[in-house]
Every structure is written in structure tokens, then in C-alpha cells.
Amino acid sequence: MSTPLERGVETLKAQVDARVEAYFSSCTGCGVCAEACLFYLESGDPRYTPIYKTEPLRKVWKNDHTLLGKLSSSIGLSEPMTESDLSDWEELVYDGCSMCSRCSMVCPVGIDIAYLIRKVKEGLAAAGFVPEGLQMAGERALELGSPMGLTEKSLRNAISGLEKEAGVKIPIDVEGAEYLCMLSSAEIVMYSEYITALSKIFSAADITWTLSSKYFEATNTGVQKGDSGLAVQLLERMVKVATELKVKTVISPECGHAYTTFRWDGPNILGREYPFKVMHILELLDQLRADGKLKTSGSFDERLTYHDPCNISRRGGVLAQPRQLLNQFATNFVEMDECGEMNWCCGGGGGVSSNERAEPLRLKVFNIKKRQLDALNVSTLVTSCSNCRTMLEEGLEHNEMENIEVIGLTELLADHLE
Amino acid sequence: MFEQLVDGILWDIALVIFFVGILWRIIDVLRRGTRRDLSVPRNSGVPGAIMANIRGFFPRREIAPRVRMKVIAGYMFHLGLLILLFFAAPHVKFIAEHITGFSWAAMPYWAFIVTAQVAFAGLILLWIHRLLHPVTRLISRRDDHVGAILVFLVMLTGCMALAEISSELRVFHRFTVELLMIYFPFSALMHAIMFVPSRAYSGATFGRRGVNL
Numbered sequence: 001m002s003t004p005l006e007r008g009v010e011t012l013k014a015q016v017d018a019r020v021e022a023y024f025s026s027c028t029g030c031g032v033c034a035e036a037c038l039f040y041l042e043s044g045d046p047r048y049t050p051i052y053k054t055e056p057l058r059k060v061w062k063n064d065h066t067l068l069g070k071l072s073s074s075i076g077l078s079e080p081m082t083e084s085d086l087s088d089w090e091e092l093v094y095d096g097c098s099m100c101s102r103c104s105m106v107c108p109v110g111i112d113i114a115y116l117i118r119k120v121k122e123g124l125a126a127a128g129f130v131p132e133g134l135q136m137a138g139e140r141a142l143e144l145g146s147p148m149g150l151t152e153k154s155l156r157n158a159i160s161g162l163e164k165e166a167g168v169k170i171p172i173d174v175e176g177a178e179y180l181c182m183l184s185s186a187e188i189v190m191y192s193e194y195i196t197a198l199s200k201i202f203s204a205a206d207i208t209w210t211l212s213s214k215y216f217e218a219t220n221t222g223v224q225k226g227d228s229g230l231a232v233q234l235l236e237r238m239v240k241v242a243t244e245l246k247v248k249t250v251i252s253p254e255c256g257h258a259y260t261t262f263r264w265d266g267p268n269i270l271g272r273e274y275p276f277k278v279m280h281i282l283e284l285l286d287q288l289r290a291d292g293k294l295k296t297s298g299s300f301d302e303r304l305t306y307h308d309p310c311n312i313s314r315r316g317g318v319l320a321q322p323r324q325l326l327n328q329f330a331t332n333f334v335e336m337d338e339c340g341e342m343n344w345c346c347g348g349g350g351g352v353s354s355n356e357r358a359e360p361l362r363l364k365v366f367n368i369k370k371r372q373l374d375a376l377n378v379s380t381l382v383t384s385c386s387n388c389r390t391m392l393e394e395g396l397e398h399n400e401m402e403n404i405e406v407i408g409l410t411e412l413l414a415d416h417l418e
Numbered sequence: 419m420f421e422q423l424v425d426g427i428l429w430d431i432a433l434v435i436f437f438v439g440i441l442w443r444i445i446d447v448l449r450r451g452t453r454r455d456l457s458v459p460r461n462s463g464v465p466g467a468i469m470a471n472i473r474g475f476f477p478r479r480e481i482a483p484r485v486r487m488k489v490i491a492g493y494m495f496h497l498g499l500l501i502l503l504f505f506a507a508p509h510v511k512f513i514a515e516h517i518t519g520f521s522w523a524a525m526p527y528w529a530f531i532v533t534a535q536v537a538f539a540g541l542i543l544l545w546i547h548r549l550l551h552p553v554t555r556l557i558s559r560r561d562d563h564v565g566a567i568l569v570f571l572v573m574l575t576g577c578m579a580l581a582e583i584s585s586e587l588r589v590f591h592r593f594t595v596e597l598l599m600i601y602f603p604f605s606a607l608m609h610a611i612m613f614v615p616s617r618a619y620s621g622a623t624f625g626r627r628g629v630n631l
Contacts (some may be wrong), residue, residue: 016450017450017451017452018447018448018450018451018452018615018619019452019619019620021446021447021450022447022612022615022616022619023616023619025443025447025608025609025612025616026608026609026612026613026615026616027606027609028562028606028609029548029554029557029558029559029562029606030488030492030554031488031551031553031554031557032477032481032485032488034553035481035484035485036481040553046552046553046555046556046557047556049553049556049557051557052556052557065446066604067604068604068605104620104624104631105478105631106477106478106481106485107620108474108477108492108613109474109609109612109613109616109617110470110471110474110613110616110617110618110619110620110621110631111616111620112619112620112623112624115620115623263457264457264627265457266457267455267456267457268453268455268456268457270456271456272456273456273458277458278458313629314629315624315627315629316627316629317460317627317628317629319628319629338480341629341630342478342480
């Protein structure tokens with residue numbers, strides 16, 4: 001029976017691959033990554049320096065994969081990994097990193113630091129050092145199918161209410177539909193207007209779509225937590241329902257990490273290609289626009305800006321689509337000073353939003369977004385991630401900026417259909 | 419005796435360790451391999467890998483003002499060192515006699531002095547920053563300091579040897595070079611080579627997704 005420390009160390013050892021080797025071999029400790037990190041810049045605490053958050057993995061790599069490290073270890077000169085190496089890093093990694101990858105964009109030697117932090121999470125999770133909120137979310141996702149504890153009954157109730165309220169038809173479990181739309185739980189309980197918007201848009205574009213009652217959740221707590229086993233189980237559920245419904249394309253919802261996880265990381269986590277295509281909802285909407293199937297009318301004249309969700313823009317590559325969609329009807333669209341692939345995170349990505357302990361720090365680092373918004377003087381903030389949307393709303397409320405309305409792009413677009 | 423050792427066997431040992439060590443480190447990365455990325459790419463990863471290697475030489479506009487000193491000092495040191503390595507007259511002569519068999523134009527003495535001063539200033543600035551800034555102080559390892567001290571000694575003894583006042587100074591310079599060559603493959607100095615695969619891996623990952631690293 002291994003101890004938590006042994007499990008953590010063994011898991012970290014298994015994470016070392018060619019990229020980890022090249023990354024740690026090229027790090028000069030220049031500290032440039034800190035200058036791109038909202039947690040360091042807003043807290044001023046050097047421990048939030050992105051590369052410092054990878055220290056447990058670097059230590060394992062150094063001791064086990066380098067000549068000097070091995071020699072030092074063999075004569076007892078190296079510092080062995082201790083339980084505090086893992087426990088002390090839990091707060092840095094889970095509270096003080098939203099996996100936004102901004103550090104990866106600026107590293108002079110090209111280290112994808114978010115990739116390393118994701119691996120550190122695997123070690124911490126294996127040793128049991130995971131924040132309670134994220135641990136509980138993972139358990140709910142596994143047992144009930146949703147990190148917020150929603151079930152098939154919750155979905156059916158929500159849909160029934162939406163159909164009555166908005167007078168739309170929301171298809172469920174339609175075999176052979178062109179598109180299967182996955183959801184995040186927040187889109188069922190907090191932002192259900194997204195589902196109504198989907199119905200209006202697909203109806204206008206005359207394309208077939210469906211939701212799945214058996215498994216509707218696109219978010220993956222396994223990835224946020226650093227638990228590959230859980231990540232695989234949740235991904236398998238998505239693949240299963242998509243395959244059973246015989247859809248050609250699965251649409252990732254307005255959720256950042258769900259998109260990156262399912263579209264880019266999923267096949268690699270599962271170790272096989274999908275038998276279907278995966279698109280973000282904005283990619284589909286922009287494709288429909290380009291094909292002439294999505295026509296808008298009227299204009300939105302209030303001053304608005306777009307918040308790029310990190311996993312959709314920087315780590316997902318969906319950069320032009322939201323702007324092309326907004327430019328159809330938004331007459332007063334202005335960009336933040338740092339946007340697109342160099343946007344500033346809302347502060348709640350990577351599972352931080354599920355971690356109640358991290359809330360004071362999260363609200364503190366929101367100051368960067370606050371300053372960006374103050375400089376623009378906008379009345380509307382559009383985004384395409386329900387998690388970002390919640391974080392933005394909470395940040396604005398915390399800073400008494402409720403005069404700025406936060407809205408999802410899909411919903412705004414549905415309001416301007418021809 | 420010491421001169422014979424430095425010009426003879428120690429040089430041979432240093433040369434072998436330097437090249438074999440570097441080759442071993444590169445093979446160590448490559449042998450681990452990377453799994454084929456099974457996600458359907460938006461773009462090819464190859465241009466991303468190449469462009470990341472080029473773009474990495476320039477700081478992003480969004481961050482440039484915050485890292486100006488590091489970038490300027492970094493370029494002063496690295497470019498200065500490269501110029502000294504390949505264009506200082508004694509180095510040109512040494513490389514022609516021991517390695518290539520042919521030579522090229524060396525820089526004049528005054529240019530050597532200017533370049534050396536620029537490189538020294540860059541190295542010292544970076545080192546002071548490493549010691550004083552809370553971030554770099556926290557993340558710097560013993561290895562980073564040893565590497566910086568060795569490079570500093572190599573440059574210092576090189577400047578002293580240039581005057582060719584005594585043979586001892588040249589021998590001492592060569593000795594510090596040999597120490598650096600032996601240390602290089604096992605240290606953070608390997609960043610001088612490993613930045614290429616590092617940028618390539620990340621550039622390809624982001625490039626496949628349609629993002630310019």
C-alpha cells in the first residue's frame with residue numbers, strides 16, 4: 001500500500017515526456033512568465049510566478065532524469081520530495097493558476113507552462129491534494145453526470161419550461177441529427193437563454209440538431225482536477241452518446257475548458273480519434289454566417305466589448321469568429337487593449353471557480369479586467385463561456401460595476417436574427 | 419605542467435564531454451518521443467514550430483514594456499558573447515588552426531573592447547537582476563549562478579589574455595573555457611540548444627490550433 005506522497009511522486013515521474021525534458025532543460029529562470037500572470041501581477045507574490053508552480057515536477061525531473069540529479073540522489077545530496085512539496089503547491093496550483101496559458105505565450109524559450117502545470121495537477125491529485133470544492137465537483141460529475149449535480153430530470157424540466165416560456169421546440173435524443181449540442185450545467189440552471197438561442201438559430205438556419213438526455217455535460221472536472229482517470233470516464237460518456245445518436249458533428253457549448261478538453265485534448269486523453277467532428281458553437285455560427293444561412297437584422301448600438309475566454313481563443317484558436325459575428329450587427333464594438341490570443345483571464349478558469357477557498361484571490365486578480373473595462377467605458381460585455389460569464393458578473397458586482405451587462409454571444413446573435 | 423595539461427588532455431576531455439554530452443541530452447529528449455496528436459488540426463504544426471522559433475527572439479508587444487530591461491540586457495550579453503566567440507582575433511585563429519582549417523576576418527581590437535564591455539554589462543545587469551528581483555531570486559537555482567559565474571570568468575580571463583602579456587593568462591583563459599565546456603551539457607546552459615525543441619513543441623501545439631505562439 002503506497003503512501004499519498006509515493007503515489008504523487010510516482011505519478012509525477014510518469015508525466016515526464018520529451019516536452020517536459022525540453023522545457024525544463026531550456027528554462028533559464030528569467031522570470032518573464034511572471035510578467036504575464038494575473039495572479040502574480042495583482043498579488044505581487046513571487047510564489048505565483050508560473051514556472052515556480054511547476055516546481056514539484058521539476059524536482060522529480062531533476063532528481064530522476066538528469067545525470068547530476070541522479071548522481072546527487074545516489075550519494076544523498078539531492079533534496080528528496082517531501083509531502084510539504086506537494087501540500088504547499090496545492091494552493092499555488094489550484095487557487096493561483098487559472099490555466100489561462102498567457103505565460104506560455106511569452107516564455108522566451110517557448111515553454112508551454114500551462115502544459116507543465118496540468119501535469120503537476122496530476123501528481124497533486126494522485127496524492128490527494130485537491131481543493132474540496134473541486135473534489136466534490138468531480139464526485140458529482142462521476143456519480144450524477146454533472147459537476148453541479150444536475151440530472152436528466154433537471155434537464156428535462158428546464159427544457160419543458162423553456163419550450164413553454166419561449167415557444168420554441170428543443171429536440172432531445174434525435175438520432176441522426178446533424179448536430180449534437182453539449183451543454184455546461186451553468187447553461188441549464190443560470191443561462192438557459194443559451195438553449196433557447198440555439199433553438200431559434202438552428203430553426204432559422206433550417207438545420208437539424210439535438211440535445212442528449214443520457215449525457216449532456218461538456219465540462220470535464222477530471223481535467224480541471226488533474227485526474228486523467230476521471231477525465232477519460234467523462235469523455236467516454238460524451239463519445240458514447242454522440243456515437244449512439246449517430247451525429248456527424250458535436251457542438252461544444254459556450255464553455256472554454258469544455259471546448260479545449262473535448263476538441264483538442266480529448267482524443268489524446270482517450271488515445272483514439274473521434275468518429276465525429278467537434279466544433280465550438282461560435283465556429284458553427286460563423287460557418288453558417290459565411291454560408292449565408294445565418295442572416296441578422298437590425299443593429300446593437302450600445303458600446304460593447306468582447307471578452308475572449310482563454311480556452312476558446314488562446315488555447316482554442318477561435319479568434320476571428322466572434323469578431324466576425326459581432327461585426328454583423330454591433331455598431332459600437334470596441335476591443336480591449338489586450339485581447340484575442342493575449343487576453344486577460346477572468347480569473348476563474350482551470351477549476352478556480354469551483355474552489356471556494358480561492359474566491360478572495362480570484363476577486364483580487366479581477367482588477368486587471370476591471371481596469372480594461374474602465375478604460376473602454378462600455379455598457380455591454382459579451383463573452384462565449386458560461387464560466388467566464390459568471391466570473392465576470394461576480395467581479396463586476398464586487399466592484400460595483402453592475403451598470404455593465406454581461407451577455408453570451410449566441411444569445412445576442414439570436415436576438416438579431418433576420 | 420599545468421599548461422601542458424590545459425592545452426593537451428584536459429582540452430581533449432572537455433571537447434569530448436561537451437559534444438557527447440550535448441548529443442546525449444538531445445537524444446534523451448528525442449528518445450522519449452511524443453505521442454502523435456490525435457486531434458484534427460486546424461493548421462499544420464510545422465509552420466507553427468518554425469515561426470515560434472523565430473518569434474521567440476522578440477518579446478510580444480503586450481509584454482515588452484514590462485520586460486524591456488531583461489530583453490536589452492539579454493541581447494547585449496548573448497549577441498556580445500557570440501560576436502566575441504566567432505570574431506575575436508585569437509578565437510578566429512584558434513578555430514582555423516584546430517577545427518575548420520580556414521579563417522575569416524576578425525574584428526579590430528577596438529571593436530573587441532566595445533563588444534566585450536557590452537557583453538559584460540549585459541551579463542552583470544542580468545545577474546544583478548537575478549539576485550535582486552523577488553521573482554528571479556525565488557526561481558533561480560544554484561546551477562543558474564554557477565553558469566553565470568563560469569561565463570563571467572571565461573569572459574574576464576579572455577579579456578585579460580587578449581593583451582598577451584603572459585602565456586599564463588592565455589592558459590588560465592583556456593582552463594576556464596574547458597571548465598565551462600565540461601559543465602555545459604549538465605547545466606541550465608543547455609538552454610542555448612534546448613530552446614529550439616522547446617519552442618518547436620509549443621509552436622506546433624498552438625499552431626495546430628490556429629494560434630500564433
